[in-house]
Amino acid sequence: MMNKQGRSTHGAADEHAHFETISGDRGLDHEEPLIFEIGRLGKCGVDLPEPEIKHDRLGGLRRRGTVGLPGLSEPEVVRHFVRLSRMNYAIDAGLYPLGSCTMKHNPRLNEKMARLPGFADIHPLQPVSTVQGALALIEQLAHWLKLLTNMPAVAMSPKAGAHGEQCGLKAIKAAHKAHGQKRNVILVPESAHGTNPATAALVGFTVEEVPANERGRVDLAALKAKLGPNVAAVMLTNPNTCGLFENDMREIADAVHKAGAYFYCDGANFNAIVGRVRPGDLGIDAMHINLHKTFSTPHGGGGPGAGPVVLSEALAPFAPLPLIVHYDNGFKLIEDDAEAKARDLKPFGRMCAFHGQMGMFVRAMAYMLSHGADGLAQVAGDAVLNANYVLASLKDVMSAPFGQGPCMHEALFDDAFLKDTGVTTLDIAKALIDEGYHPMTMYFPLVVHGAMLIEPTETESKRALDDFIAVMRGLAEKAQGNDKSRFQGAPFLAPRRRLDETAAARKPVLRWTPSAKSTAQAAE
């Protein structure tokens, strides 16, 4: 058997696998109810003496009833969350080919550095004189980001890619306002990540789409035709979400600037070009960088993201507060408009209460220092090599719409190879779960039909890629060979079967009530 990940797929075919266990669990992976179903109301996990209240200092606001929190002992709590975690999939468990997400290994050195008490145990309201080391680290990271992008300024506080987009567009809005310009349109290519048009709308702009050409790049002529006095900015992703480098960047930048607009670049895919291409050289005015993608800090449930935004000379004065400044005796924070104004700056406001994701800054800095400038360029090279290996190894059995040339960091396939098989992109994704893999990104980007976007990242070994490729080839051949049984109704081996995603999105059950249906029913 090639693929060693996940549970054995032979079990399903084995008749002995079809008995009901007495416990209701399946092997060593347990079914786990909600914490409210196992905890007992009114019970406390620790024995504390009833507090003796001599004077009620709550002004009559003392709680009368119970809050309704489940009572469990410490081992019960630990088991609950460990059992839940075993139903989850993680980059630490296996290859995670989710395109556009750069699910690379999170080095343990980063974790060790982030846990140093001088970084981990500080509070954002501590006097600035006591957190000089932390400010120095933020400044050093900012320096690296500016160096890698050849941009003069960076706003460090945004907490995700989408938050960075919001920061960049707010800076653009403030700049137009400062120049007396009333521009309300943002041009966004069809292949853009959903956050791009969503952010533009949130910041109060109107979104207009720019079509892609037959090479999967922005249609330059169509873009130029849309430029006009109402256009505030063009928002472009490079490398784009088809995994392709946009080759007309300089020409686009010149046209955008000539039309009085700004050039926003979605830099979420920076991993493909870090250390090799400096976005500042391409004429970009603002670009967010996802530290949780390119710089290996954990994503989502594994930790908050961080989306610093580099800014051009034209946008730098509008960067949000707080600003870190270096002076003779160390670092200072500029926290208010008056102080900023005294320095000729016009911050558009703030993105969050404090300074950003300190823990992520430490991890990203540790990653940069352990790679060095040459190592980061190697990261990009290896990420592109791995994606091209996947593309070259699969394009004879799958269909790659832009497969003629090399790709950047991710390989894009469409569902043409599934034509007349009755198997869909969704079925392939679900069958991958049975094979022990998190699915690839599916149905995105929208410019190709039934898209499957695979981003292996540079941290996968050739062996790991070969195992994954063998599974994908096997699934493609089974789909074409009319073996529908393993697709329809997949996943068969996951803790939950195929979910009703529409119902989950439209009628989410977010509140537990004692009479609620079981978790399994609610999900399926």
Ligand SMILES: *Cc1c(COP(=O)(O)O)cnc(C)c1O
């Ligand atoms: C991931 C991603 C984003 C959004 O980043 P978040 O940190 O998830 O908000 C935006 N654009 C592209 C192209 C991305 O891949």
